[in-house]
Every structure is written in C-alpha cells, then in structure tokens.
Amino acid sequence: MALHNFNNPIPIGAARPVFAATLAFAALTASAQQPDTWQFGYALDLSAASRQLALGQRDRGLGLGHSDVSARGPLGRHFDAQVTAVTHTAERKFEFELEEAWLQTRTLPSGLQVRAGRFASQLGYLNEQHPHSDDFVERPLLYRAFFGGHWIDDGLRINWTAPTDVYMRFGLEAFRGRGLVPDAAATKRPGVLVLTGRIGGDIGRSQSWQAGLSLVHNRRGGALEDDAEAGHAEDHDDHASESEPAHAHSHGAAFGGRRMRVADLAWKWSPDGNNRQQQVRVAYEHAWVDRVNRFATRGDSHRASYLSVVWRFAPAWEAGVRADLLKVRRPHEDHFDDGRLRESALMLAYKPSHTQTLRVQLTKQNDRVGFPGATRAVQIQYILTGGAHAAHSF
Template sequence: MHSKMMALAAAVLSVQAGVVNALDVGVILDAYHKSETTALGGRSEGFGSSHSELSLSQDVADFATAQVSLVGEWNEDESDLVVEEAYLQTTALPGGLNVMGGRFLADIGYLNATHNHADNFSERPLLYRAFLGGHYFDDGVGVSWLVPTARYWRLSAGAFSGDELGEADSASNIGTWTLSTELGDDIGETASWQMGFSYLRNNTQSSLHHHEDDHDEEHDHEHVGHAHGAAYQGKNLYLADLVWKWAPQGNNRQQQIKIAAEYAYVDDIYTAELGHYDGWYLSGIYQFDENWATGIRYGRVNLAEEHEHEGEHEWQQGRLTETTVMLSWQPTHSQRLRLEYRHQDAAHMEGADNAITLNYQIGFGAHAAHSF
C-alpha cells in the first residue's frame, strides 16, 4: 500500500517537474499533549503530532493544477506517514466544470474535503470518526459543476477504489462512489449560510472483517495514531449539513459567530443486527477578538457493539456522546494555540473518558484558502 501511494505521488511530481511554473511549498506543524485517550480515535494520550503536513502544488501549463500532500503523525506508541493527496485538477474547463483524478479528499459532508488543521476543534466530530475514519481520502476521479445561478450552487460526484475506507478489497472495481450538492447565499451585509446534502455508496465488505477478526483492536476504541478506515460501515451513508455565519458588515477579521450542524445516517449495515447507525453534532464558535476565539460542540452517535454473553456473541445497541469546550489564541495568521476540555458519556460502549488537550499549530509557506 505504501509503495502504491508513493508511486502515485511520484507520478504527480513528475508532471510538475515538466513545467516551468513555480512550485508552491507549504508546511503545517502540529503538536499536542492530551491527558487521556478518548473513544473513537482522534488524538491519543501523551505527547504527539496529529496532522503535520507538507504540501506541494504547481500549475500545469494553463489547464490544471497538481497537488501533493504528505501527512505525518506520531504519538508515544507509533508513527505514520501517508500520502493524503496526489492529484491533478483542471482549471480551464468551460461552464463551471472541474475534473480531478488521483488521490484526494472525498467531497462529502461539511468537513471532509477540508484539511484537519483548518478545523475549529482539534478532533473531528464523533460521526466523522465513526463513519469516515476521521476523514475519507482515496484514489479515484471526481467531477464538480458550479451551477451558473445568482445563488451559490455546486454539484459534485466521485468514484473511488474504496481501499482507504475499509481493510479489505472492494467486491467491485468502484469501491465507493459519492454524490453531493451545496447551496448558499448571503443574508444582508452581515450574515451568510450554506447547506449541503451528500451520499456515499460503499461497495466494500470490510466490516465483515472488522467485526469478526479485529474486534479487540477496532471496537475497544483504544485506537492510537492516525485512523485509516471507518470502524462502523454500511452500504449507504447519508449526510446533511447546515452552516450560518455572522460578522459585522461581513468583515470577520475582528469578530464572527459561526453555527454549524451535521447529521449522518448509515443503513444496510454489515453484520450488525441493527437497522441503522446515526449521529449528529451542533457547534458554535465565537471569535470575539482578532486573535481570540472560543467554542463549544456537542455530538452523539448511536452504534452497535458486539458483546459475549454466556459464551455467545450478540449485538447490543450503544450510544456515545461528546461535549468539547475550546479556547483558541492566534497571535499571527499562521499560528494557533488551542486549549480544549472533552467530556464523553457512553452506554454499552467502551473507551469513553474525559481529556484536556493543548494543541499548537504553525504554518510556513503557501497554503490554499480555507472553504466557507
């Protein structure tokens, strides 16, 4: 798998080397200390780095952009280096069309297509960690269309190998495929909104192996390091998101309020004797100064766990809730120091705990603009 990823990155870099345009290089360094390991992955106990990134991007003539992103993660138990992105993306197609191919983040949900360091919290919401392994990237092709309307409206679709979503090979050539749409608009001069709907079809059979062979590793929630693959899967994943932002006269440099909510529904579940999984979160961020922000997020997932009872394995419905409170200081545009308290409460699930996390990020060089 690692040789495949490196070959893909080398192919993209060889395309970059064949043009004369300048190479943009960006680095994000991420360091943290977390008091306890909490359920459903994310950062582990102790000192570590969760998403340090080296990104290389370059225009290919006048028709495309090449992008390669390598992500390194380490903690007191293990280290990991992965090619998260290695793709070509068109820039000159007519009619608002855009095509990309290679390895990239799937365009689903509000957060999945963004890099982790752009998040308001140090860990993704529970529903992302449960159903997408934190964030889902894969090898494939994607197309998007910016519809020519007065209101922002974007449609996208993707087809992927499915190798990065699960631990087993797909039963078909297309392991997963996605559909999504986003709509948004301004409300006067001070507010704006965006809503989205996404669908992921999962043709892999990985959960059959998760529950039968890797129960201790996956479902005790003692994950360490970077999580590749989703622990809870079904054939269909539906996502809906809504974001609202407010800033004085639309200028968010000094002050901003951001409310975000997302809901996920998974059905046709592999192996588990349960009709569906689901999860949601609601978050609020208040930037009260150019350098300071605070926020709170509450989320919940309803899952199923396999337990042994009188010598036999049986499925039991479980619930995990998480409340996170955050205070963030940005002395410069490229630096952030973040303090968080996380509280988890579980029913019929293992690994829930409370934790305090101190997280520092610093960036160097070029980096793409963050999305809405």
C-alpha cells in the same frame, strides 16, 4: 518506519528519493509551460492530552497531529496538481502517508471540473478541509466513527457549478474505497460512489450560509461481510495486498454500512462582513448509515450528529463549544447490541497571527452503553503553518 499507501508499505528510505524527484520534475515542467509557479507549504500540529478519548485520534501525553508538507501548481495551461505528504503519531509511533496526489482541470467549459488521483471526498462539511484548519482539537464523533477522521481515497471526481447568483454545486465521486474500509477483500470497482449537492449564499452584508447533502453507496462494506463469513475476518494476512499495516486503527471507519446520508448546514455572521475583528460560526451535521449487514432491519442503523458554535470575540481570540451524539448498532452474529456515546467540548484559542494557533480544549464523554473507554480529557494544541495552502472551504 514505512510510508503507507493503500496497497503495501513502502520503505521510507526508498520513497524519499522518488517523492523528491517527482516534485522536482512536476515543478520544472510546470514552470517551463506556464508563467505561474508552484507554491509550497507546511503545517506542524503538536498536542498534549491528559487521556485518550474513546474513538480519539490523539495519544495520551505528547503527540504529533496532522502535520504535512505540500506543493501545488499548474501543469501547463489546462491542469492544476497537488501533492501532500503527511506524518502523525499513533500509539506513540510515527506514521507517514502520501495523503494527496491529484490532477485537476482548470479550463473546462460550462462550469465543469474533473479531478483524478488521491484526494479527500467532498462529502459533509469538514472532510475536504485539512484537520489543522479545524476549530477543535479532535474532529466530531461523526467523522471519527464513520470516516476514520479524514476520508482520503483514490478516485475520480466530476463537479458542475451552476451559473447562478446563488452558489450551487453538484458532484459525483467514484473511489476505490480502501481509504474507508481498508481491510475488505477485493470487490467491484469502484468500491464507493458519492453524490453531493451544495448550495449557499449571503444574507445582507453580515451573514452567509451554506447547506449540503451527500449520498454514499459503499460496496466494500459488503465485501467485508462476505469475507468475514468465509472465515477470514480474524486473519488479515490472507489479504495482505488488500489491507492496511499494523496501525490501521487510525485509518478507515469504525462503523459502516452499505448506504450513508450526510446533511450539513453552516451559518456565519460578522459585522458588515469584516471577520477579522469579530465573527460567529455555527455548523451542524447529521449522518445516517444503514444496511449495516444482511441481518439488519430498518431500525438497525448508525446515527451521529454534532452542533458547534465558535465566537471570535477579539482579533486574536476565539472560544467555542461543541455537542456530539453517536448511536450505533453493533453486529454480533445475527443480532445487534446498542452503542451510545455523548461528547461535549469547550475550546479557547489564541491566534497571534494567521500562521499560529494555541488552543486548549476540555472534553467530556458520557458512555450511555457500549463505550467503556469514555473519559474526560484536557488537550493542548499548537499549530504552526507556513508557505502557501489551498483556500479553505466556507
């Protein structure tokens, strides 16, 4: 087995001592310079599925979902750091990844914050969250088709939070881009630029809302097209230093283009703000990807959207429903073929404590055209978490 990075696989036996030594050194350095201590946490995600869904990221039968161990803490007075290692199964084989390794400022003035290293882009509503905190077993089609489920990459982020009563945050991210398009040839750096804006607030004591808009410029999509025209699209060995290992199906976008826009809106309600007894959560996202390749016209674009509603009707019980729609234009030489997939999901979750979740989900897919793997599936998921985890976003 191998520990994957975005360059070459690292033998797991060689990586473990280095990884452990890095964590130990960081923890000792932090505690020597700062009274705050490092915190460690883990998440175990087990699942069983009757079938594998089209664009699904869970194997049929028993499997291991996004399971991680993480460490987070201060490096001196001015910086925070986090390291997260992840394992999961794909095609019944274990994959190991160094998912996060970043350094972030904590004392910059005027609402500024800078993060550098490997981390999840903050575009959209779900991407920055770890998948084990999701409300459904599988992420929406939008994320599975356009982001490979969870887009992690190497890069730099600059955020500014406005000093206003209404929450306002604007960010610029520059990524290498290999986490989004792993098998493209070398291109200009950075490979992907992301501009994000987010605003939110409260409506009385019982309601809160948040809205976001993300703009993505993907240079690596163009490099992939140029590489295909050069006759190397079928031979990834020619780009061994620039491609993912054999299990790349679980990494990177299935559909992409030069430009992407993502809009999201979330609303929450709970009586007098007490969400422990009862809560309703509604989330909607829409994404539009264009400039699929040089032959694409304005109408040759990919689109995806979903609407989810989750109701906590008792302290330990939640029920949810989600509707997804994916429309794509598949490039085929100098013309395009249509692709359309609908997905609906019903979910029931039992949470006896804040560290455990037992979830059952029924999912139905309708292949309108181009997705012969569309099916129905029953999925059961068990999540166990422990230790400290970063606070989840809104």
